[in-house]
Amino acid sequence: MLTVAGATRVLVATTPVDLRGSINRLYGLVVDHLKGDPLSGNLYLFTNRRRNRVKILWWDGSGLIVAAKRLERGKFTIPLSDTGQISLRGEEFSALIHGLEVQAKKNWYRR
Numbered sequence: 001m002l003t004v005a006g007a008t009r010v011l012v013a014t015t016p017v018d019l020r021g022s023i024n025r026l027y028g029l030v031v032d033h034l035k036g037d038p039l040s041g042n043l044y045l046f047t048n049r050r051r052n053r054v055k056i057l058w059w060d061g062s063g064l065i066v067a068a069k070r071l072e073r074g075k076f077t078i079p080l081s082d083t084g085q086i087s088l089r090g091e092e093f094s095a096l097i098h099g100l101e102v103q104a105k106k107n108w109y110r111r
Contacts, residue, residue, distance in 0.1 A: 010043045011034055011042055012045045012087075013046045014084055022066075023066050044058070051075040053068065054068070054096075056068075071099055077096070
């Protein structure tokens with residue numbers, strides 16, 4: 001299981017990408033599309049058009065790791081963004097990877 005520390009940023013590409021690529025393709029997408037540094041220790045998450053698969057690119061300090069997950073049923077609920085990327089907290093990332101909904105609900109709290 002991939003656990004995310006509180007200081008680790010999770011950046012999600014909200015536009016679908018072709019996940020047939022290797023580490024080098026994901027590295028290029030981080031640099032070109034997300035304008036990030038793949039060697040920073042942040043997690044970068046990408047999804048396909050049908051939103052049933054994700055790939056995660058992560059630098060662990062000694063090398064790049066690519067993790068992939070495919071849902072057998074349902075879709076990953078990735079929030080939309082005008083900028084093409086969003087940032088998630090650790091608990092939102094965990095919920096997303098487990099196939100749960102991570103979109104914020106208005107007025108969900110009690111007064």
